[in-house]
Amino acid sequence: MTSLQSVYQEMLAFFKPLWPGEDKTLVLGEGRENSPALMLIGEAPGETEVIKRRPFVGKAGKNLDEFLTLARLNREDIFVSNAVKIRPTEIGPTGRTRNRAPNKEELSLFTPWLLREIQAVHPRALVTLGNVPLKALTEAKNTVGDCHGQWLASKAGIPLFALYHPASIIYRRALAPVYEQDVLTLAEALQSTKGA
Numbered sequence: 436m437t438s439l440q441s442v443y444q445e446m447l448a449f450f451k452p453l454w455p456g457e458d459k460t461l462v463l464g465e466g467r468e469n470s471p472a473l474m475l476i477g478e479a480p481g482e483t484e485v486i487k488r489r490p491f492v493g494k495a496g497k498n499l500d501e502f503l504t505l506a507r508l509n510r511e512d513i514f515v516s517n518a519v520k521i522r523p524t525e526i527g528p529t530g531r532t533r534n535r536a537p538n539k540e541e542l543s544l545f546t547p548w549l550l551r552e553i554q555a556v557h558p559r560a561l562v563t564l565g566n567v568p569l570k571a572l573t574e575a576k577n578t579v580g581d582c583h584g585q586w587l588a589s590k591a592g593i594p595l596f597a598l599y600h601p602a603s604i605i606y607r608r609a610l611a612p613v614y615e616q617d618v619l620t621l622a623e624a625l626q627s628t629k630g631a
């Protein structure tokens with residue numbers, strides 16, 4: 436099996452010439468690299484992630500800590516990454532650079548690399564946060580509104596559990612209890628397969 440480090444080396448070499456002159460730092464995954472109980476996949480890095488070159492730090496790191504507490508997991512026991520490894524940005528009305536959701540082109544460019552990353556890490560389960568990684572790894576018609584809290588077959592051949600993106604709950608407070616229940620359902624499933 437190809438090692439994660441060689442997948443990352445190939446990926447960096449592939450993307451380097453694509454955006455000459457632009458600051459397109461790739462934020463790679465991190466955590467337990469050999470068959471963790473789960474691999475958590477977000478959308479794309481934000482500003483803090485690019486500065487620190489680590490996924491899920493800054494505000495998103497706080498969301499991740501809450502998820503880990505609820506799911507009774509430790510960050511070092513799982514692998515954490517994103518569907519798209521660059522920070523997608525746009526200029527907002529005040530002229531400031533802000534995050535935007537990854538577009539279809541970015542997603543199709545990164546999905547084959549995400550699949551190779553998953554094969555190298557070989558997790559027992561995938562957990563997607565929000566629509567972007569869900570669509571990359573299952574069928575494009577799937578939405579997190581329909582699929583959250585459910586196990587689905589993934590293109591990686593590894594069972595996938597769909598969650599809302601914790602950041603979306605900040606804008607839709609009514610989703611908070613739904614998200615929490617989904618995380619508890621996931622925690623129970625992980626407990627029952629522990630050691631299996």
Ligand code: URA
Pocket residue numbers: 477478479480481484489490491492495517564
């Ligand atoms: N930071 C990440 O690394 N991923 C997300 O999906 C959001 C913030």
